[in-house]
Amino acid sequence: MTLSPDLHMRHGSILACAEVAYALYKLAAQENRPVTDHLDEQAVQGLKQIHQQLYDRQLYRGLGGQLMRQAVCVLIEKLSLSKMPFRGDTVIDGWQWLINDTLRHLHLISSHSRQQM
DSSP states (O other), X not given: OTTOSSHHHHHHHHHHXXXXXXHXXXXXXXXXXXXXXXXXXXXXXHHHHHHHHHHHTTTTSHHHHHHHHHHHHHHHHHHHHTXXXXXXXXXXXXXXXXXXXXXXXXXXSOHHHHHHO
16 A cells, blocks of 8 residues: 555554564564564565655655655664564665655745654
8 A cells, every 4th residue: 555546644654663573673672583573575565665655656746755755764764673584685775765855845845844854
């Protein structure tokens, strides 16, 4: 649903992915296990591909792009806090591009979205 044509469905789905991944990390941490013990490889790859899929479909543009940027920034935060096994992966370069591009264009983003980012 992270690629749904419905903007609000996409936004909510990305935020849900972020929160579920982080909740699973906290559960795994209580058991002294990595988060990947609760997520199969397909789920990990799916989380990793969200940014690139949005980028490829040009969904960071326009007013809807503000919501997508905000949601993916939350996703980046939660996946980072969850210690996902992405160290040295090219997904980090994509995330860094999004963060840098968002900061460069922050003056064009609504104040509410800016606070969320």
